[in-house]
Amino acid sequence: xxxxxxxxxxxxxxxxxxxxxxxxxxxxxxxxxxxxxxxxxxxxxxxxxxxxxxxxxxxxxxxxxxxxxxxxxxxxxxxxxxxxxxxxxxxxxxxxxxxxxxxxxxxxxxxxxxx
Amino acid sequence: xxxxxxxxxxxxxxxxxxxxxxxxxxxxxxxxxxxxxxxxxxxxxxxxxxxxxxxxxxxxxxxxxxxxxxxxxxxxxxxxxxxxxxxxxxxxxxxxxxxxxxxxxxxxxxxxx
Numbered sequence: 001x002x003x004x005x006x007x008x009x010x011x012x013x014x015x016x017x018x019x020x021x022x023x024x025x026x027x028x029x030x031x032x033x034x035x036x037x038x039x040x041x042x043x044x045x046x047x048x049x050x051x052x053x054x055x056x057x058x059x060x061x062x063x064x065x066x067x068x069x070x071x072x073x074x075x076x077x078x079x080x081x082x083x084x085x086x087x088x089x090x091x092x093x094x095x096x097x098x099x100x101x102x103x104x105x106x107x108x109x110x111x112x113x114x115x
Numbered sequence: 116x117x118x119x120x121x122x123x124x125x126x127x128x129x130x131x132x133x134x135x136x137x138x139x140x141x142x143x144x145x146x147x148x149x150x151x152x153x154x155x156x157x158x159x160x161x162x163x164x165x166x167x168x169x170x171x172x173x174x175x176x177x178x179x180x181x182x183x184x185x186x187x188x189x190x191x192x193x194x195x196x197x198x199x200x201x202x203x204x205x206x207x208x209x210x211x212x213x214x215x216x217x218x219x220x221x222x223x224x225x226x227x228x
Contacts, residue, residue, distance in 0.1 A: 031214055040123070042203055042218035043159070058215065090158055094214050102214045106158035 002026050006091050006107035013081040013114045021076040021110050023091030031094045032074040033058075033104070034066065036087040043090065049074055081114045088112070118142075119206050121219035129227050134191040136222050138204030141185070147207035148180055148187045149216065154200045163189060194226045 007022045025032065030051050035043040045058030049068040063085055065077040074093075078085060091107040118141040128134045136150075147166045151159035165171045165178040165187065177190040191198055201223045205216040 033215070035218075040220065042119070042121075042220045043216075044218075045215055048215055059217075096214070103161050103164075104159075104214070104216065106160070109158050 004091055004093055004105050004107035006089075006110050008110060009108065010111050011113070013078075013112065015081060015083065015114060017081050018077070018079050019081070021078070021089055021091075021112075023074045023076065023107060024072050025074075025091075025093040025105070026072065027093065027095070027105065028071065029093035029095050029105070030071070031096060032068065033092045033094075034064070034074070034076045035090045035092065036060065036085075037090060037109075038087050046076065046089075078112075083114050086112060086114045119204055119217050119219040121202075121204050121222050123220055123222060125223040125225055127225045127227055128194050130194060130196060132194050132226075134194045134198065134224055134226070136189040136191075136202050136204075136224065138187045138189075138219055139185055140187070140204075140206045140217075142206070143182075143185065145185075145206045148178070149205040149207075150176075150178060150189045151203040151205060151218075152200045153203055153221065159203055191224075194224075196226045196228050199224060199226050 004025045033048045034046040037043045044060045047066040049055045055066050089110045092104040094102050094104050120139045150163040152162045153159045163178040165180045171178045175192045179188045201221040203221045204219040208215040
């Protein structure tokens with residue numbers, strides 16, 4: 001049981017390039033999330049999904065896109081990378097939402113630099 | 116927009132002392148509150164959650180919630196060097212029904228041996 005797996009762990013992009021951050025979970029969780037964490041800051045929600053085929057915007061969605069074709073996978077797409085997208089990206093999952101005390105399981109993170 | 120405020124620290128305490136971490140939140144409708152610990156370069160991990168006013172204890176950790184004051188705190192008793200980390204306060208966004216969390220900026224704790 002691997003939990004939440006993110007790839008790659010590190011990436012350097014040039015301004016204007018595109019890339020996809022991969023996230024997969026093997027816990028059969030319905031809910032998945034993408035957060036970004038800037039240095040010395042808390043986590044900001046980018047996008048979330050409550051199940052396959054359903055996605056919605058979080059606090060900071062601009063410049064990103066997501067898809068959820070399967071329960072297991074929730075990739076995050078960066079189009080036309082900008083220096084403001086330099087951050088650490090965390091994928092997370094939970095069995096369900098809307099219940100008190102639900103725990104988020106986090107991946108190990110992707111450190112992205114846009115130069 | 117929900118706001119979750121924490122003192123960024125750093126907070127330094129000697130080994131064996133009590134560390135007190137504080138958090139305030141803006142939305143009176145918030146119901147669920149979480150404390151995550153994040154070691155440098157690692158992902159956050161849940162250490163405590165609370166949703167009722169009062170205290171909740173788990174080992175050396177005690178979470179305290181006062182909804183009237185919109186205040187939640189975390190006490191760490193008998194602090195150990197291994198407790199040195201950043202502690203993130205998080206509040207559930209109940210509007211979406213998706214367990215979305217709003218995080219504070221975190222308080223960095225250093226326990227001095």
